[in-house]
Amino acid sequence: MRRQGGCARRAVALLALIAAAGVASADDASYLAPAELANASGAEIYSHVCQGCHMPEAQGAAAAGHYPRLAGDPLLSSWQFVAVTVVRGRSGMPAFGRQGFEPLAFLSARLDDAEIARVINYVRSHFGNHYKETVTAADVAKIPHPGAAADR
Ligand code: HEC
Numbered sequence: 001m002r003r004q005g006g007c008a009r010r011a012v013a014l015l016a017l018i019a020a021a022g023v024a025s026a027d028d029a030s031y032l033a034p035a036e037l038a039n040a041s042g043a044e045i046y047s048h049v050c051q052g053c054h055m056p057e058a059q060g061a062a063a064a065g066h067y068p069r070l071a072g073d074p075l076l077s078s079w080q081f082v083a084v085t086v087v088r089g090r091s092g093m094p095a096f097g098r099q100g101f102e103p104l105a106f107l108s109a110r111l112d113d114a115e116i117a118r119v120i121n122y123v124r125s126h127f128g129n130h131y132k133e134t135v136t137a138a139d140v141a142k143i144p145h146p147g148a149a150a151d152r
Helices: 002-027 034-038 042-054 079-088 113-124 137-141
Strands: none
Touching: 034 042, 034 113, 042 113, 079 113, 079 137, 113 137
16 A cells, blocks of 8 residues: 555656646746747747757857758848748758648647748848848748648
8 A cells, every 4th residue: 555655656756746846847938839820920930939959149050960050151142942941841841841641740830831931031131141032931932841732
């Protein structure tokens, strides 16, 4: 009986831990629910979705992996390059434009075309980047999206 009591106490302690972790992750700056993303500006999408890897000033990082700097990155001169990278992913970078069924959807945000357009316009006009043209959701829609019927 005593053993069982101990077990139950441990289970309660474990549940409390899980609950505390749940609260912490809901408050975590990196987490935004899809409905919140829909209203988020390019800057907000950057800070919630991209900054974890590319760093707050887009200076990039080399730690467990290599995360390229987006600040003053000449490759950003091509919006198509940025759009293909964000929609389809690239090496260690998730495909944010993926569509359809996804067993591992919780691992990274999924962005719709308007959200992708906003974050592209943001990174191409901040961090020492001064590209003027504005990318629209319709532009992003032309990039083949992984998992979309047309991409299979
Ligand atoms: C999980 C980490 C991670 C997240 C989150 C992430 N990226 Fe990346 N990103 C990478 C890695 C790694 C690469 C380099 C891929 C390669 O080796 O070609 C990269 C490459 C890029 C590139 C190409 C830059 C270059 O010089 O090659 C762009 C542009 C880019 N990311 C933009 C974004 C944007 C915008 C977001 C947010 C919507 C974002 N990334 C979120 C990891 C990430």
